[in-house]
Amino acid sequence: MAERVNVSIHHIAMIEIARSYPAMDLVERIANVLNIEIYELFVDPLSPPEQMERLYQLVAKNIDKVVGDAVGKALAGICKH
Numbered sequence: 001m002a003e004r005v006n007v008s009i010h011h012i013a014m015i016e017i018a019r020s021y022p023a024m025d026l027v028e029r030i031a032n033v034l035n036i037e038i039y040e041l042f043v044d045p046l047s048p049p050e051q052m053e054r055l056y057q058l059v060a061k062n063i064d065k066v067v068g069d070a071v072g073k074a075l076a077g078i079c080k081h
Contacts, residue, residue, distance in 0.1 A: 005029040024070055 002009045005026060014020035022030070031038045043052065059066075 001030070001033065004033045023073075 002012045005012075006029070007026065011020065015022050027038055027041060031041055034041075043055070
């Protein structure tokens with residue numbers, strides 16, 4: 001997996017044990033390698049509907065911050081050039 005998404009094995013291991021979190025572009029590359037939609041990385045198909053609803057509410061509540069952070073990082077990268 002690490003080789004196919006162009007990161008170190010250590011980086012993937014840190015993500016797996018929640019010591020690090022992937023950037024959105026890495027999440028997209030992982031989903032592409034696994035041939036799944038991005039959201040499928042964050043859902044457990046065996047979770048009860050209540051857990052899925054809590055996850056949905058959490059994401060919906062924080063989407064402005066997540067998108068804002070991503071846009072800010074993207075703009076910071078553009079402004080450096």
